Amino acid sequence: MNFDPRYSNRSFTSVGTRPIRPDGVDKVTGRARYGADFNMAGQLVGRVLRSPHPHAKIRKIDTAKAEKLAGVKAVITAADLPDLTDGDAAMYDILDNCMARKKALYDGHAVAAVAAVDARTARQALKLIEVDYEVLLHVTDVDEAMKHTAPLLNDAIFTEGLEEKPVKPSNVTKRTQFGHGDIHEGFGQADFVVKRSFKTEQTHQGYIEPHACVASVSSDGTADLWVCTQGHFVYRQHCAQLLGMEASKLRVTSSEIGGGFGGKTHVWAEPVALALARKAGRPVKLVMTRDEVFRASGPTSATSIDVRIGARKDGTITAAEATLRYSCGPYAGMWAEIGAMTAFACYRLENVRTVGYEVLVNRPKTAAYRAPSAPMAAFAVESAIDELAKEIGMDPVEFRIRNAAQEGTRSSYGPVYGPIGIGPTLEAAKNHPHMKAPLGKNQGRGMACGFWFNFGGQTCTDLNIGMDGSVSLAVGTVDVGGSRASLSLVAAEELGIAYEQVKAVVADTSSLGYNDMTDGSRGTFSSSMATISAARNTIKILRERAAQMWDIPVDDVVWEKGHAIAKGEKYGNLAALSLKEIAAASGKTGGPIAGHSELVADGAGVSFATHICDIEVDPETGTTRVLRYTVVQDAGKAVHPTYVEGQYQGGAAQGIGWALNEEYIYGKDGRLQNPGFLDYRIPVCSDLPMIDTQILEIPNPNHPYGVRGVGETSIVPPLAAIANAVSNAAGVRMTHIPMSPPRILAAIEAERGG
Amino acid sequence: MAGVAVSTTINGDNVEYLCQPDETLLDVLRDRLGLTGAKEGCGTGDCGACSIILDDRLVCSCLVLGAEAEGRRVETIEGMAHGDRLHPLQQKFLEHAALQCGICTPGFLIAAKDLLAKNPDPTEEEIRFGLAGNLCRCTGYDKIVRAVQDAASVMKGA
Numbered sequence: 001m002n003f004d005p006r007y008s009n010r011s012f013t014s015v016g017t018r019p020i021r022p023d024g025v026d027k028v029t030g031r032a033r034y035g036a037d038f039n040m041a042g043q044l045v046g047r048v049l050r051s052p053h054p055h056a057k058i059r060k061i062d063t064a065k066a067e068k069l070a071g072v073k074a075v076i077t078a079a080d081l082p083d084l085t086d087g088d089a090a091m092y093d094i095l096d097n098c099m100a101r102k103k104a105l106y107d108g109h110a111v112a113a114v115a116a117v118d119a120r121t122a123r124q125a126l127k128l129i130e131v132d133y134e135v136l137l138h139v140t141d142v143d144e145a146m147k148h149t150a151p152l153l154n155d156a157i158f159t160e161g162l163e164e165k166p167v168k169p170s171n172v173t174k175r176t177q178f179g180h181g182d183i184h185e186g187f188g189q190a191d192f193v194v195k196r197s198f199k200t201e202q203t204h205q206g207y208i209e210p211h212a213c214v215a216s217v218s219s220d221g222t223a224d225l226w227v228c229t230q231g232h233f234v235y236r237q238h239c240a241q242l243l244g245m246e247a248s249k250l251r252v253t254s255s256e257i258g259g260g261f262g263g264k265t266h267v268w269a270e271p272v273a274l275a276l277a278r279k280a281g282r283p284v285k286l287v288m289t290r291d292e293v294f295r296a297s298g299p300t301s302a303t304s305i306d307v308r309i310g311a312r313k314d315g316t317i318t319a320a321e322a323t324l325r326y327s328c329g330p331y332a333g334m335w336a337e338i339g340a341m342t343a344f345a346c347y348r349l350e351n352v353r354t355v356g357y358e359v360l361v362n363r364p365k366t367a368a369y370r371a372p373s374a375p376m377a378a379f380a381v382e383s384a385i386d387e388l389a390k391e392i393g394m395d396p397v398e399f400r401i402r403n404a405a406q407e408g409t410r411s412s413y414g415p416v417y418g419p420i421g422i423g424p425t426l427e428a429a430k431n432h433p434h435m436k437a438p439l440g441k442n443q444g445r446g447m448a449c450g451f452w453f454n455f456g457g458q459t460c461t462d463l464n465i466g467m468d469g470s471v472s473l474a475v476g477t478v479d480v481g482g483s484r485a486s487l488s489l490v491a492a493e494e495l496g497i498a499y500e501q502v503k504a505v506v507a508d509t510s511s512l513g514y515n516d517m518t519d520g521s522r523g524t525f526s527s528s529m530a531t532i533s534a535a536r537n538t539i540k541i542l543r544e545r546a547a548q549m550w551d552i553p554v555d556d557v558v559w560e561k562g563h564a565i566a567k568g569e570k571y572g573n574l575a576a577l578s579l580k581e582i583a584a585a586s587g588k589t590g591g592p593i594a595g596h597s598e599l600v601a602d603g604a605g606v607s608f609a610t611h612i613c614d615i616e617v618d619p620e621t622g623t624t625r626v627l628r629y630t631v632v633q634d635a636g637k638a639v640h641p642t643y644v645e646g647q648y649q650g651g652a653a654q655g656i657g658w659a660l661n662e663e664y665i666y667g668k669d670g671r672l673q674n675p676g677f678l679d680y681r682i683p684v685c686s687d688l689p690m691i692d693t694q695i696l697e698i699p700n701p702n703h704p705y706g707v708r709g710v711g712e713t714s715i716v717p718p719l720a721a722i723a724n725a726v727s728n729a730a731g732v733r734m735t736h737i738p739m740s741p742p743r744i745l746a747a748i749e750a751e752r753g754g
Numbered sequence: 755m756a757g758v759a760v761s762t763t764i765n766g767d768n769v770e771y772l773c774q775p776d777e778t779l780l781d782v783l784r785d786r787l788g789l790t791g792a793k794e795g796c797g798t799g800d801c802g803a804c805s806i807i808l809d810d811r812l813v814c815s816c817l818v819l820g821a822e823a824e825g826r827r828v829e830t831i832e833g834m835a836h837g838d839r840l841h842p843l844q845q846k847f848l849e850h851a852a853l854q855c856g857i858c859t860p861g862f863l864i865a866a867k868d869l870l871a872k873n874p875d876p877t878e879e880e881i882r883f884g885l886a887g888n889l890c891r892c893t894g895y896d897k898i899v900r901a902v903q904d905a906a907s908v909m910k911g912a
Contacts, residue, residue: 018851020848020849021848021851023856024848024853025840025848027853027856027859028840028844028847028848028853028856028860028863029791029831029832029834029835029840029844029858030791030792030830030831030832030834030860031791032856033790034793034857036784036790036793036794037784037790120774120776121783147794205891206854206889206891207857208793208795208801208803208855208857208858208889208890209793209795209857209889210794210795242891256855256856256857257855258793258855258856259855259857259891260855260891261891289797290795290796290797290798290800290801303756421819467884477774480854480855481855481892482851482854483856490757642850642851642897643851643854644895645851645897646851646854646892646894646897647854649893649894649896649897650854650891650892650893650894652894653891653893653894653895654891676794676796676798676800677795677798677800677801677889678798678800680889682889683894683895684881684882684886684887684888684889685881685882685883685885685886685888685890685895685898685899686882686885686886686898687886688882688894688895690878690896690899691894691896
């Protein structure tokens with residue numbers, strides 16, 4: 001049946017309410033099962049041996065002694081994961097990252113793994129594996145890695161996207177460019193120009209649950225994988241391909257997930273666990289330590305960004321330009337490309353150009369981190385925008401309002417916008433009481449805007465009606481923060497029944513068709529679209545069954561408030577049939593009642609936010625305190641407003657950590673010096689104030705309820721908003737994130753000295 | 755290595771187990787006793803996800819040896835509700851949506867219970883510092899603090 005995803009204005013009964021989530025009680029009683037909470041009979045403990053060197057050739061690995069240790073059931077190296085990628089370069093990189101093949105490319109790169117009867121034996125076995133390394137020169141800094149003199153990570157990489165094909169290999173895998181107009185002409189029209197360079201350090205998603213999985217492979221080639229992941233269908237595909245299995249023979253069940261934020265979108269240990277289980281002939285549980293999570297999962301990029309923006313005296317931006325260099329770890333990525341696309345997306349620009357460079361460094365492979373690449377670009381651009389407003393003598397909010405993108409604006413990355421929320425979020429921020437609150441000594445206020453694309457993607461959903469009229473909703477998008485509640489609300493809304501009558505579950509890969517990852521803020525957007533479609537398909541069957549029960553034409557039956565109603569005066573004596581009554585009769589009217597939906601959820605509406613924050617800076621020590629924080633963001637339609645607020649607050653808190661504290665610190669030896677929560681300090685409760693939220697609802701025209709993704713945009717503005725606040729408080733422009741006390745103090749002292 | 759025989763009380767029940775001398779209480783709870791409500795987020799006492807109460811004292815069970823539980827009283831998240839009746843903190847965490855992924859939730863609930871036992875009427879600042887040993891990466895703590903405030907007022911009235 002054709003499904004029309006277009007928005008239509010309507011009043012809601014369930015959507016927009018705030019019920020308790022269906023997985024809540026299990027999570028407050030300790031009953032919910034996460035990655036490491038699952039066990040199989042006869043299970044072994046897996047452990048991974050990791051390179052202590054940031055860059056080294058692997059000459060030889062001798063596993064003989066480890067294999068002889070009592071209790072060791074399997075030892076594997078890259079030789080046990082043969083290359084089956086058949087020329088697929090991206091898959092080869094995933095394989096090489098799971099287990100180093102010829103070279104170790106970062107401190108923490110896996111080189112071998114063992115499965116043993118217990119953790120102690122496994123640890124002992126790792127010590128008995130002898131790896132003969134030839135240590136190579138390394139590079140961890142993004143700017144250093146771009147130099148011609150830098151050690152090369154991969155001599156088969158020649159920069160793509162240059163006008164002339166380079167003759168020498170490079171650590172720069174790709175150059176990309178976006179924009180329109182003529183920036184030279186635009187800068188010619190400018191009365192004021194701000195030009196600045198910025199740096200941001202590498203940060204980690206910092207999910208509290210380390211990666212964990214349990215793998216079991218039977219001798220008939222079937223296998224099971226229990227794993228914490230943002231996308232079990234994608235994990236199945238990748239694992240099956242890397243291990244030479246048929247996808248349908250590998251059943252992947254997603255556990256409850258203890259945070260992902262983009263970091264659980266890649267396979268790291270799962271193919272290793274499957275290879276160990278296959279070799280040992282027993283299930284293997286593999287859980288990363290926190291040290292391993294920091295050293296060997298996927299943090300975000302470190303960046304170096306140059307920005308130039310010009311404007312006329314009247315406050316109109318005439319030209320904008322940015323050059324963005326993003327670290328990718330040792331494998332090609334598209335991180336700078338995304339940064340280049342998002343950098344100026346908030347503004348209506350006639351002349352704009354952004355250039356991105358993807359840079360290989362001896363650090364772990366970069367993975368997505370909530371609106372990946374956008375926060376760093378926004379930090380640079382929104383800092384320069386603030387500075388430009390100051391030079392012109394305009395209020396920073398007014399300056400942004402004057403130049404904000406609108407419906408019909410051609411975005412800096414190409415597409416023309418539909419109805420968007422940047423203007424409304426700015427107006428709301430301008431009128432927010434926070435903007436007018438007084439500030440004390442050494443306190444500064446900053447604000448900034450942010451943009452994220454949002455994503456839709458492949459989605460498959462089943463809606464089954466029980467004999468008792470209760471509804472089982474099986475979705476394939478992993479629930480990372482309350483989507484089972486929001487999807488139950490949507491099913492209840494569409495069917496016209498109570499929220500409590502619906503039970504949503506995340507189905508395993510053998511129970512449902514393929515679903516893309518829960519990424520790109522797509523969980524509620526795409527699965528609600530599929531749920532609406534499945535519910536409408538169910539309603540069609542419910543109407544048919546009612547028509548059959550009444551023996552009247554189906555066209556005379558309508559569905560209203562959870563009931564089939566015979567339409568027309570001639571049916572005046574027919575009492576409405578409830579969903580429960582139709583379900584109870586289903587055995588006699590054609591069998592089980594179910595609705596399915598398989599679709600590509602196109603048209604994810606772009607998302608905008610404006611943040612305001614107040615920071616106090618101690619000029620003697622450089623320490624900071626966040627005094628007040630406000631998030632204004634467009635949700636399209638907030639399905640469960642409390643969880644929408646939660647997404648806004650959580651993104652802001654991660655952004656605050658990134659802005660002020662968090663960074664990967666590498667020593668001269670190329671080793672990560674702070675792979676733990678003590679030294680990689682994420683915000684704790686006493687670091688933060690309450691985080692105020694304001695939800696705007698500018699309907700997405702491409703979703704029946706107007707829903708937009710909400711999960712990611714909230715991390716885009718904080719770096720810049722806080723940098724602007726700190727700069728205003730300290731009286732000096734901050735250009736290096738995180739703004740840790742030593743950096744702030746150095747900036748203040750340089751300003752005083754200068 | 756020979757196991758250590760331990761006799762202890764967990765959530766009011768007498769429990770006996772054998773563990774290795776170097777095995778943490780967290781590993782004993784999770785791997786030997788099937789009490790997986792306490793989580794290992796770091797193994798170094800930095801995240802608080804493994805919080806339990808040991809003889810009225812809030813501790814990270816990853817920093818306690820299994821053998822140290824001998825003759826002591828252990829309270830875990832599994833013992834917080836009375837049958838199917840949730841503790842007010844559990845109920846308020848649900849009502850305020852004070853959890854997103856939920857991995858830190860058992861640790862927060864145990865820490866909050868300990869906090870309210872010692873200070874039934876905490877200020878926001880006292881809550882924030884009282885829970886500063888527990889990391890949450892999803893919520894920004896806002897709704898957690900509100901849930902604890904609300905639970906405190908309910909428990910005072912009870």
